[in-house]
Amino acid sequence: xxxxxxxxxxxxxxxxxxxxxxxxxxxxxxxxxxxxxxxxxxxxxxxxxxxxxxxxxxxxxxxxxxxxxxxxxxxxxxxxxxxxxxxxxxxxxxxxxxxxxxxxxxxxxxxx
Numbered sequence: 366x367x368x369x370x371x372x373x374x375x376x377x378x379x380x381x382x383x384x385x386x387x388x389x390x391x392x393x394x395x396x397x398x399x400x401x402x403x404x405x406x407x408x409x410x411x412x413x414x415x416x417x418x419x420x421x422x423x424x425x426x427x428x429x430x431x432x433x434x435x436x437x438x439x440x441x442x443x444x445x446x447x448x449x450x451x452x453x454x455x456x457x458x459x460x461x462x463x464x465x466x467x468x469x470x471x472x473x474x475x476x477x
Contacts, residue, residue: 367424376409377416384415385445422455429469430462 379396386392399406418439425433434455441448454460 371421371423372405373409373412373414374416374418374421376406376412377414378418380410380413380415381417382445423452427462427466430465432459433462434459 379399383392383396396410400410420439421437423435423437425435427433435452436455438451438453439448440451454463
């Protein structure tokens with residue numbers, strides 16, 4: 366399941382951040398809030414996986430054009446406090462669907 370994989374990767378990346386920024390109250394506070402709010406987060410956090418995410422592939426589901434398969438790259442500032450997520454189409458079909466969305470824009474078309 367793609368959602369489980371993404372959740373696991375995000376938690377492992379947060380654990381890596383917590384290790385790099387040990388003692389940072391903002392990171393510790395975020396972890397505490399997530400542990401209090403989510404059983405899934407508590408389960409994944411307890412596994413102690415550590416990983417730095419930089420490249421990934423995501424599937425976004427758009428209500429009008431369907432699946433959009435995107436390559437995802439994470440760029441970080443030198444101090445690693447800010448991240449920029451860059452999404453690009455992973456295949457020709459996704460590029461075509463994005464072009465269709467550009468043409469459709471936000472227009473609503475009545476059904477029936």
